[in-house]
Amino acid sequence: MDWTSAPITVDAPLEPAQPSFLFQRFSAVSGRIEQFLERERAQLPLWFAVAFGMGIAAWLWLPGEQGWVAFLVLAVGIASAGLTLGSARSGRALLFGGMAMAAGCALIWWRSEAVGTPRLDRPAVASFAAIVERMETRAAKGDLRLTLATTTGGLPPTVRVSFPAKSPPEGLGEGAHVRLRARLQPPPPMALPGSHDFARDAWFQGIGGVGRAIGPVEVVKPTAGGGLDAMRDGLGRHIRDRLPGSAGGIATALATGDQAAVTEEDAEAMRRSGLAHLLSVSGLHIAAVVGAAMLLSLRLLALSERLALRFNLVLVAAGFGAIAGIAYTLLTGMQVPTVRACIAALLVLGGIALGRDAISLRLVAVGALLVLSVRPEALAGASFQMSFAAVTSIIALHRWSLVRTWLAPREEIWPMRFLRGIFGLLLTGLVVEIALIPFALYHFHKAGLYGVFAILIAIPLTTFVIMPLEAGALLLDAVGLGTPLWSATGIAIGAMVDLAHSIASAEGAVTMLPTMSRWAFALMIGGGLWTCLWIGKVRLWGLVAFATGAAGAALAPVPALLVTGDGQHLALVRDDGTPVLLRSRSGDFVRDLMSEAAAFDGEPANLEEQRFARCSRDACIADIVRDGRAWRLLAIRSRDRIDWTSLTKACADADIVMADRRLPRACQPRWLKLDRPMLERTGGLAIYLDDEPYVSSVTDRIGRHPWRPEPLAIRPPARPPARFPTDR
Template structure:
């Protein structure tokens, strides 16, 4: 037994360091899953003890490795603690009209106007807040804006939305770590208090993005121009909602999210062009390290593109991995490897530990992990066919390679997309085979050419054909979105299922030898856990204006005055493909099985195991009640009814009492 284990360890030599980012990520997940904020000393104590244990066990190979994992885990936990501690708290935002002023940090074009982000905002003349505020302007606001301007208006502001159901999207946590405090809309036109100071780099970049966007929209219609703006400035807010939905249903949403694909295209174009030019001169080609020079120029091009598109976390993460690949070229190592991926993950988790909880981190790292491991497994097959094939054979192998790439990247990231968005796009392979090459070899090169021609006022020469290419992709997405089951809604996956799937995927990808195949049944087990998850029998929104009750194969929905549209959208996949059917209760109370819906307080509920009400409810002693007061205190609430037994799960139970949790209103 021990001999077999020793042979396996030897066969996997060099791979065990890949477990370090896994240990760190697991500890970060543990931190965010805690119901209350742990004391700051806890992480440092664990880190100190693990470092001491590592030093004490240094001469014992296996024990030393286990202690190294403990150091990585405690380091991740400690960094997550301190990242949270250094964020300013969320300020309470009162309801009603507020006099708002602040400095414009960002300007976004929307299909129906503009949206701005104000840094150091002041509410009703008070002290500037440490967190930003984002507001939508009136569509007819005539004030020309630049980043850095100080403006003022009257506005309605709102804090982050509470999760629509227990375990749903936590906007409060996302806003907490992105520096936002509130959202809202302007009630009047902006008043200019001070114009932007000159020569501020961040403001200059924001103004450059705004000028590029205005130039594009003046040449191209909104259907293609909004996507061109996204690709060249990172601002995707102007894309029409239906067009965005078509991209999602076709499995091409990643084209609209500037990240690794786009950085890879830009750096690939820069590398190819610079390497070609450097090798035109025989003396330079023979004496200069042209590959290293071209790689450096490609990295600089990627950094410039990242700065132009807003330096968001997904693109910075891709740039970090590209930097490691560049370093690998300089030292003569493989540009892309699992070790490089592991180092990039460690660096990013230490810099921004909250990204572990985000969609972009989970999908991008799972996709890259599968690509590296998947191509390593079939590299000899592809090499043999490329060496013996004709031109036609090479074209066929190129198409097969695109399909294989889409299968690996899409298949590995799909479980995380399903977990985060509760949907699956089954046609992502044909969509990507058509759209990705068109983006890489037509749209993006013409976009770069358009940027170069803008100072000469000749950008239309490149923008018009760029729009043709975008139009083809828009046409593809519109048609794929009409195919049967182009977007399959699935019910929310329990956290245990995605953790098991992730464990299986990691096990399958990081090892070389046959035991790696054990990851396949582990992933199947995670999928089975998701399939066996039972949706709730009753769901009540955080404001009790929406109440859903499952009755047989139907889900009945009661709505009060002005229900929250966001909550309705989030509820759509809770019961999978089962639609929500409006319920019509002619009396003040209607009973569905063991659940009583009561619009007013009453007595005589002995036949019900659960009472739900959109108003404060009294009476019915001894019966579980979910009313307006209950959800105001506990957030969205789900209930499972088995005969007379009722099991509740509240948003408060899942979120706990953390710094990013929205302060619940009280009656």
């Protein structure tokens, strides 16, 4: 049969294949995600700033190069997945989010390498020549602190040296050439796991050594004068001359941002009462300066009928406000909260010029991106975190329709209007305090609980009384008439300080917490951002994350032993939470450090006074009981020679041995031998003896970041031996 002549038959059309169940579910989920992102499209740019910060935080959190590279690969993978999804809103969100995460991680990694400078590897006494880059007055300690660019070989390019301020040499200042002899040491690392990392700060500031001058500082070539640092220092000295004592230190901090003149008692009271942010030049101060400049210029320009008719005086006043804000930021040293507040003020003024509402979360996001683009390391600082958290929480609160409706202006009698304003201020203060508690507990191990009541009085007092009085006194000093206003300023500052001390000393004013885990802190931050940045009901899931992180933080265990990296200081934490110090003459810094790490709000005790300890001039032996297990601690506290036989026998009978010197090889305790070689590798330690005993070290926290102490740290054993002594 000829196939060409065969009849052609047309088959029935094929039925389309039914999509699989998984495909249907994926399509439904992706459709819902697209609908959600479409509803929240105005909020998506805010998450770009969050993703950028996540990249920086990941570099700071992950321990070394392998983790950083893995995170970059993950971020690029997320961006690639978004690129694959095409023009869908979810695809663009993944693309830009992944790119922002990678950019943040890469930026701080690059900056950490770019700012790296040689550091001292051991303490040294040196005579050297240098040029003064910065001079700071630390009035509370009676010191001058010089940041010096060394011109003598064999030293880091930049060091920081302090010396008594009683009789500074003539001609000392920014740009002066000096010669001096100083005892220098490497920038101090984190003293205990979770404490502040001074070495990280010094690394990004390019400081390779810190110390104290021995003898006088010789000025070879005097300063030419001038400069912002000299102006700031001179202004601070003038304020303290006109307003001596405690009030002068507070007034200096309010005017210049220099808190070195604030006494430790006042600073602690301000922290405990929740008013410490008033001492840091930030949004409150910038707003007052910009607002005052705008109001004054607007009133003065409006006196001219020609100017009022020909020009938009609001725009001109906004220009004067911008100039005043920038000048004040430069004068106060361009600290992170000040820069953030200045950027925010400039954006607000720009919004006024354009006729748009600039008070929004986008303003906060732009400010954060600008600061982090220049100084990504600022993300790790309490100042950056707390200032942005406060502003974000305030804007998110007043964006809530219920709050906005309740606080909106309306026709009503003045008592109701006044009460409505007081309620709004109280509610705002309460939300800010709640937002700042995680940061205060993470960085300082303490948080004030009555801060909202202190803020209700202190902020109006500072904004409308203290700062105008101080500004007026400085202006009238030009003609010698500022004395009455200085007296009034002192009285107002005294009232604020008395308020801080009263709140700080109240029972239950402060809650303490030991070092919380970083995952708990991250959950609280992530939950807070999720709640503040979305506008739909989905934001309520952020409260679940926040509560989970808060529970993890609240359950953070208290260490049984705390050991500093130099082996000089040890604190044993009793069952009642009181830290007991090995050395009774420890300084205030060590005593505060141990109390905060143990979450103890009080004065530490001394080990030699405890019944469970036996101390001699050379050593202390203490028996620690935790969960039915007995542990014996041998802590050597002198450098004198100890009989070899007695020492090795005592070591063999102990579970933990600690010393600030090298111990002989024959000294073998049952678990931990913490002598100088080991502590040089581990840094400070927190030892936990409840349930599953383990050791947390500074090395674990720092990882392989470039400011780690050298040589590279080696971890101590993470677990004790399987058998424990229980018969003691």
